[in-house]
Amino acid sequence: MSELKRLYHFHFQDERRERLFLASVAFLVTFAIVRGITHLIRAGIEPFHNVTSGGLHIHHLVWGILLLLVVGYVWLLEVGVGSTWVASLTAIAFGVGAALTLDEFALWLNMQDVYWDRQGRESVDAVIIFAGLLSVGIWGWPFLRALTSLLRRHKPASGGA
Numbered sequence: 001m002s003e004l005k006r007l008y009h010f011h012f013q014d015e016r017r018e019r020l021f022l023a024s025v026a027f028l029v030t031f032a033i034v035r036g037i038t039h040l041i042r043a044g045i046e047p048f049h050n051v052t053s054g055g056l057h058i059h060h061l062v063w064g065i066l067l068l069l070v071v072g073y074v075w076l077l078e079v080g081v082g083s084t085w086v087a088s089l090t091a092i093a094f095g096v097g098a099a100l101t102l103d104e105f106a107l108w109l110n111m112q113d114v115y116w117d118r119q120g121r122e123s124v125d126a127v128i129i130f131a132g133l134l135s136v137g138i139w140g141w142p143f144l145r146a147l148t149s150l151l152r153r154h155k156p157a158s159g160g161a
Contacts, residue, residue: 003150004147004150007143007146007147007150008143010146011140011142011143011146012143015087017139018088018091019087019088019091020091020135020138020139021136021139021140021143022088022091022092022095023091023092023094023095023098023135024095024132024135024136024139024140025092025095025136025140026091026092026093026094026095026096026099027095027096027098027099027132027135028095028099028129028132028133028135028136030095030096030099030100031099031102031103031128031129031132034060034099034100034103035103035125038060038115042116059104059107059113060100060103060104061100061101061103061104061107061108063097063100064096064097064098064099064100064101064102064103064104065097065101066097067093067094067096067097067100068094068097068098068101070093071090071093071094071097074086074090075090099128099132102128103128105128106120107120
């Protein structure tokens with residue numbers, strides 16, 4: 001584990017690169033989780049269900065927008081900049097908020113709930129997945145390449161004759 005920590009710190013000496021990587025990973029992971037949860041809700045699998053208030057369905061883009069507003073305000077106060085735990089946390093929160101918001105891009109583009117319709121899924125899914133993977137690759141490629149190399153060196157020998 002200390003080797004992993006050393007590897008991480010070596011590849012993310014630049015605080016901006018680290019924040020971009022953390023935001024990208026949070027974006028991609030959140031997008032995958034949200035898509036999974038929405039499929040579970042649609043399938044009627046408990047304990048997952050839509051969030052409602054007085055019969056009004058509150059879409060997850062609302063939570064994403066609120067999270068982006070909070071992160072933006074923290075950054076305006078210059079609290080979440082530099083190399084601090086707050087900077088890392090706000091970078092992750094930004095990625096989460098962006099995923100929650102962009103997952104329902106078709107809703108705010110069409111001003112109607114087309115989440116499960118063809119127009120709401122095909123292009124948005126492709127663009128967001130590609131953007132998330134590309135972003136992780138750009139900002140984290142040197143670290144991920146070194147991590148793969150580390151894992152190969154520490155791979156247990158397979159038993160066989």
